Amino acid sequence: EAAVTQSPRNKVTVTGGNVTLSCRQTNSHNYMYWYRQDTGHGLRLIHYSYGAGNLQIGDVPDGYKATRTTQEDFFLLLELASPSQTSLYFCASSDRQKDTQYFGPGTRLLVL
Amino acid sequence: GEKVEQHESTLSVREGDSAVINCTYTDTASSYFPWYKQEAGKSLHFVIDIRSNVDRKQSQRLTVLLDKKAKRFSLHITATQPEDSAIYFCAASIGSFNKLTFGAGTRLAVCP
Numbered sequence: 498e499a500a501v502t503q504s505p506r507n508k509v510t511v512t513g514g515n516v517t518l519s520c521r522q523t524n525s526h527n528y529m530y531w532y533r534q535d536t537g538h539g540l541r542l543i544h545y546s547y548g549a550g551n552l553q554i555g556d557v558p559d560g561y562k563a564t565r566t567t568q569e570d571f572f573l574l575l576e577l578a579s580p581s582q583t584s585l586y587f588c589a590s591s592d593r594q595k596d597t598q599y600f601g602p603g604t605r606l607l608v609l
Numbered sequence: 610g611e612k613v614e615q616h617e618s619t620l621s622v623r624e625g626d627s628a629v630i631n632c633t634y635t636d637t638a639s640s641y642f643p644w645y646k647q648e649a650g651k652s653l654h655f656v657i658d659i660r661s662n663v664d665r666k667q668s669q670r671l672t673v674l675l676d677k678k679a680k681r682f683s684l685h686i687t688a689t690q691p692e693d694s695a696i697y698f699c700a701a702s703i704g705s706f707n708k709l710t711f712g713a714g715t716r717l718a719v720c721p
Contacts, residue, residue, distance in 0.1 A: 539711040600653045
């Protein structure tokens with residue numbers, strides 16, 4: 498079973514604050530994804546990456562930056578957090594040869 | 610872009626009965642349709658998928674049907690058990706780089 502970890506698991510910040518969410522996968526997967534989960538919307542793709550140094554824009558990218566520093570590590574950055582970014586964030590990874598995505602445990606972010 | 614609609618937001622069945630969750634998609638180019646399960650307070654994990662070159666796929670008590678003409682796919686769970694209670698998400702992908710578009714989720718409750 499693929500292993501994807503996320504940190505922190507919970508985060509509280511204030512409007513205008515700076516937040517970095519971290520994701521690490523240890524399965525040598527090429528693809529990594531950041532999603533947000535909100536009731537009534539399911540999961541929406543924020544950013545994704547094909548490999549170290551690569552970044553692709555997802556469906557709801559506004560207010561988010563991302564960086565893939567290594568094969569294993571993918572970060573999501575909120576530089577000026579807003580209450581609308583309060584959500585549950587999931588990271589996922591998948592192999593180039595197979596389509597199944599493996600999800601991390603999630604980070605619950607509250608922006609006051 | 611692709612839109613995936615999940616028709617039932619909640620579904621309640623009696624233990625041992627069957628459950629059916631229906632999804633529709635908009636992009637005729639979509640070719641990969643996975644289903645994910647999210648148990649209460651947990652992350653998502655893959656349960657079953659289907660590709661556009663077949664119209665039916667079965668794995669134990671789970672069956673996925675795909676109707677490309679109607680742009681509709683469905684998850685059928687037979688002999689439901691309490692541990693089937695969860696939120697089920699359908700998703701669709703055009704196939705390039707595994708970029709998934711998710712439905713809003715169906716909360717399935719299996720009652721004893």
